[in-house]
Amino acid sequence: MKPINNLFWYLFSILVVSITVAIYAVILWVNTYAFVFTLLASYIINILTALIIFSQKRHSSAKLSWMLFVIIVPLIGHVLYFSLGQKYPHRRDYLVVQSEMDNDTEIIDEQHSFATKEEVTFNHLSIYNKTAILNGEIKTYEMPNDYFNDLFLAIEEAKNEVWLVSYWVESGHLFDELAFLLLKKQKQGVNIRWLVDDYGRRNVKNHQWNELKKQGINVVFIGKLKFTFFLSSNLYRNHRKFILIDSKILFNGGSNIADQYVSLNPGYGIYRDFNYRIKGSYVYNYIKLFVQMWRRWADQDLTTNFNIKKLVVKSKLEATEKQNNLILSQGGPEIDDPVLEETIVKLISRAETEIKIMSPYFSLPNNIISALKVALLSGVKVTLYFPGFSRQKLVSNISLFELNVLLRYGMTAYLSNNYFNHSKAGVFDNKIAYLGTMNFDIRSFYAQYETIDIIQGETVTDIVKYMQKVESESKKLTTINTARSFSWPKKIFYAMLKSIV
Structure with missing residues (x-):
């Protein structure tokens, strides 16, 4: 099978080169x-395009991908680059964006003034992300069915508001049940606001969305598509998916509103999918994020009456062994710096000793590849948990x-069997x-709105136990493929698509 596969890639490369030569011959x-x-x-044109690509402030993998497109597939590559390859048009400097936001700077400075040596990394992350460290009690869910059961129960008990942010929404049993609940609560006087990615909402009929709006649910689409996909801004999507209930409960994780996520x-x-629920003062950070997104x-x-100082003081008094310290880190295409x-x-x-990563996709920018290589060569054990089954x-x-590149440096990888592991x-x-919505891939780091919740506390043990369970059910990659096992056409093709898919 492998020789046939390699033959395909060689023939494909010959075809591309032949077409290019034929055009010039004609x-x-x-x-x-x-x-x-x-x-x-x-x-x-190639020189000018190359100068434009290299002068842009973007990660080197994207520059290489587009350069290969332009060189290998002339004309078509140029059209694709100038239509789909442009940076997000509303991108701004990270420092400018942060200066316009309420970043709780006073509280952050106060929190870190008494930091111990062991808290340095966590405090540095808080300062960099301009987010106060707040407490939260976390309940985790290994199965999406359990997550949605608790979510729907919490919506059923909502008294004041339900705010939702979604990426992928698809007609089916899950959507029908959610829509029924939201309409029911809206009739009871509960305020419903729903932000949905405009690409991800396409699997629900327009008349269904219009019916929700007609019944009083505030539905707003994020990043409306224009001219299908022939504008680069259409490739930048909202991948966040969280739900706030009565400003007290946060539901978050990787699961979308579609039947396949509950099997x-x-x-x-x-x-x-490893989803989770958070209660406590940390929910404030997501209230603020939703207000900004709305x-x-x-x-x-949306006016809010939350006082961060009161929340911080209260969280200190209510802290128990079940509480976690949390920091919100968020990224998106509008920010010029890759925060995540x-x-x-x-x-x-x-x-210092061990790194464990779980992601359904694995396509890394050079900075993270270099950081992982340094860690591996320094004796840090790095383990990746990756799906052994995927439709894509x-x-x-x-x-x-x-993955093969890092395996050669000593990384360990486990492929899950008999199911698709969508956990992040x-x-x-x-x-x-x-935990969060961020995949370990270039699109999550650069082209999508994402969130992760950085955790210090008891929940870390829960996550480790889940990874151990996945490991026991997975197959360890024992054969390390050398770079030579990948044909050069395949290497070039993957390098071209790495920053896009």
Whole structure:
């Protein structure tokens, strides 16, 4: 099977080169002057395009991908780059964005003035993310069914408001039950606001959305698509998915509103996802985030009466052994600095013994690859938990290609069997962890709105136990493929698509 696979990639490469040569040959046959002009014009356009690509402030993997497109597939590559390859048009400097936001700077400074040596990393992350460290009691869910059962029960008991942020919403049993509950609560006087990604909402009929709006539910679509996908801004999506109930309870994790996430769609097999619920003062950070998102996408300012000082004092008094210290880290295409990537690099660089990562996708920017290599060569054990089953074969193959690079440096990888593991989590020295919506891939780090909750406390142990359970059910990758086992056409093709898929 492998020789046939390699033969396909060689034939594909020959086909691409042949088509390119044929185009130039036809031009030469028609008119010599036209051929010289075309050759010269192509050369000048390539130089100008290369200068534009390299002058942009973006990660090197994206620059390499687009350069390969432009060189290997001329004309088509140029059209794709200038239509789909442009940076998000509303991107701004991170420091400017932070200066315009309420960042609780006074509280952050006060919290860190008495930090012990063991708290340095956590405090550094708080300062960098401009987010106060707050307490929260976390309940985790290994199965999405249990997560949605508790979520729907909490919505049923809501008294004041239910605020939702979603990425992928699809017609089916799960959507029908959620819509029924939201309409029921709206009729009882509960305020419902729902932010949904405009791409992710396409699997629900327009008349269904219109009916929700007609019944009084405030639905706003994030990043409306224009001209299908022939604008680069259409590739930047909201991947956040959290629900706030009565400003007291937060539900978060990787599961979308679609039947396959509760294993009701036979074509997708069995899904697992590590979701969670948070109660306590930490919920304030998500209230603030939702208010910012609603202002950005609904153009409405939601007034809040929350006082961060009172929350911090109260959280100190209520702290118990079941509480966790938490920091919110968020990223998105509007921010010019890769906040999530740099947060992860910080966590990797501070690890002393062990790093565990769980992600359904694995396609890394060079900074994180370098950080992981340094950790591995320094004796830090790095383990990745990755799905052994996926319907997205191309994305999975690119992930395995990336994984192969780090396997050669000593990373350990486990592939889950008989189910698709959609969980997103990381643990560092069994002391600090994160949960959230962020995949360990370039799109999450650069092109999507994401959140992770950085955790210090009892929940870290729960995450470690879940990873141990997944490990016991998984197959360890024992054969390390050398770089030579990947044909050069496949390497080039994966490098081209790495930053896009």
